[in-house]
Amino acid sequence: MASQTESLPDALLEALAEKGRVDSYEYATSVGRNHQDVVGAVKSLESFGDILKTEQKQTELWELTEEGKEIAENGSHEVRLFEAVDQSNGTPQNELMSKVPNAKIGFSKAMSNKWLKLDKSSPGPPQVYRNVESVTDTVRKLLCSLKGESGRGELSDENLKEFKKRKLISSIIIKNYIITQGPSFTTSISKKSTELTAEMIQNGSWKNEEFKSYNFNALGAPLATGHLHPLLKVRTEIRQIFLEMGFCEMPTNNFIESSFWNFDALFQPQQHPARDAHDTFFLKDPQFSYDFPTEYLERVKTMHQTGGHGSIGYQYDWKLEEAQKNILRTHTTAVSTRMLYKLGQQVGVVHSNE
Template sequence: MEKKEAVVQMVLDAVERGDGNSIETKLGSVTEPELVGALKSLERRKYIEFVTEETGWFELTEEGEEIAQNGSWEYRVFVAVREKGQSTKRLEKTLGEKAKIGVGQAVKNGWVKVVDGTVTANTLDIKDEARESLLMKEKICEKTHAQLRKRKLLVERKRKTFNVKKGELFSQEVTQGEKEITKEMLVSREWEKLSFKEYNYDALGKRERKGGLAPLMKMRDEFREIFLQMGFTEMRTDKYIETSFWNFDTLFQPQSHPSRDLQDTFFVDSSCAESRIPARLLATTRRAHEEGIEGSEGHRYTWKLSETQKCILRTHTTAVTSRTLHEHSKQSPFRPGRYFSIDRVFRNETLDATHLAEFFQVEGVIVDRNIGVAELISVLSSFFGRLGMEDLRFKPAFNPYTEPSMEVFAYYPALKKHVEIGNSGLFRPEMLQAYGFESDVCAIAWGLSLERPAMIKFGVDDIRKLVGSAEISFNEDSSVCLL
């Protein structure tokens, strides 16, 4: 007979004999977990009913027993110095290693004082409350109990008792019960005579391994939902390889700009060069760079077609915005527009805990007549407010294709400071008028990485954990959404 079955039988036999009260004292070497398991099993089958009672008491430790007999260490220190002061070293020789405890407690009680290593009495008579409390351990207050337990003079003991009585279906013979009804039982009607094992509908099933959205993808979906709620339309972002024309030139970024160098940009085979750049846009973009448009002086250099046809892995999704605004400019009559994109961009970065060569950029743009910084701040407050970032600050900045430009900072309570979360600004007239927009049409835009807010949200200290090397458990256990 297995140990579990043996304990069950011992319980049934004890109840049959009338020994159900304080049953744990009558089963010898059975441990408490074994007994509780047997009792709950029998209770589920209605063989027994039981009630658990817990009693507690206090016991003196070995040191507590010694103090109850001979007095506390502070009392012994006081007795030793009552007639004449003694040095701490002499007390240690007399009372042993506990002398330090006794001196400290006696000083705390105000019984003695220590001056230049000599202990002298402050009073003629005292009351050894520690010893008296130990002798009356069941009658003292909780505060005194706590003090004695802290000094390891007293310990609390607890004991569970189980009072057991017969249940509705009590029997000394345990039947397991059938687990399921078979066809034969139904045909023969044998099931009517059998007992069946009860199903526990509250039991949890085995946890199955499942897939999970990566935290970065959850963050992306949250941003997308916010844009859609604010009336934005998603731009098509599947063109990872771009010409320098759309990535740089249409953004009024000079061909000598450092960001177009090999150390910052991934260049690809020039055979992919796009040959269908709109002729009018090509001409107006060249003029914007070389001469300027309507009040602008341009960059004053010789613009090269060979440079603009170089192919790269796009360095920002603003290349997508450039294409979208060019298409929007063809609408007649003019209509305002709201667009957003969330997708990969590529930079020639050294990989470390805060940098990736491939990362996600979030970008939003609004094009309308006569809008400016006030509208930009308003829409940024609404956008970031939906992410729970309400305390925003704006700092003037420089960007080749926006003027004015502003860095956006949000306050993070965990860091107790404002942290940069994005960039923003108004697209330059040289861009918009080259597309074909009228002079009173403006575009406000902002952008940020997806990884930085994800790192803060999910408590990640290394940006590389958000991408391919992440453990599947990290995906499964991360939050379903942002609240």
């Protein structure tokens, strides 16, 4: 058995040299070590190259439930109930049910095994009598064979099926490794150097060193890149809410706009200071736009000059030439004016039961 202080990888290599093939779980059980420790040793040895070959597989093991442990400790329900029956005169059924733990299960199993017989002919409660002189607690024996052992102990397929149904055992699936010797198998391993140091070059020790291969395709550590500003984060969350509700975003990639949509459609007077060359970038080529919805343009012109709907307008001579000038848009509200006009040309759909 490998001691707790012995190097587990070294002990595993010695076992592999002796046997040629090792099951990681069986080995862990035989040396009294945790299986995960053995798996860790296997992974460590794999880093040394082709020292060993491994094949992963899944193994179904069985362990006692709490009830199974109690039976392994104190005996099965059926045997304990059998022993509680008076050998000569029998015992009233109601008395057995009240004084023996899990009597209902034990009575059912004992009757099924024909260990007991029930007499209902005599006055009073039914009387339980022994039908055999003695019994063997096979259930306890089988459960004890499983307790502390790997695999299935002495349990047959029929036993497993019965005990699983009685919830005395439960299955666990473990991932274990079948380990065999690799092309470069050896029991003497040395840790490979991971870097060439200045000291190695100076004293020449690099000549006798074995270096670990570099993985030049490995990704570097991820960089801590920028993050959204808290206000932009809230904006993004609200945007996503509207999108999930079915709203669509307006196209905002139209960076060149006519003065008509940027200013006039928003009823900004043509003599407004913000429209002069000090605050707005005017284009030289193309200098003007000509494609406007005629009816809408006339309505905008009227509102500027004389007003309407309770307004008197700005009372000035509105010029088309000024509205035709192309600019680098000064705000994205120009997109809103275009979209409102576009949506206004569509017939709205409503649903009503009237």
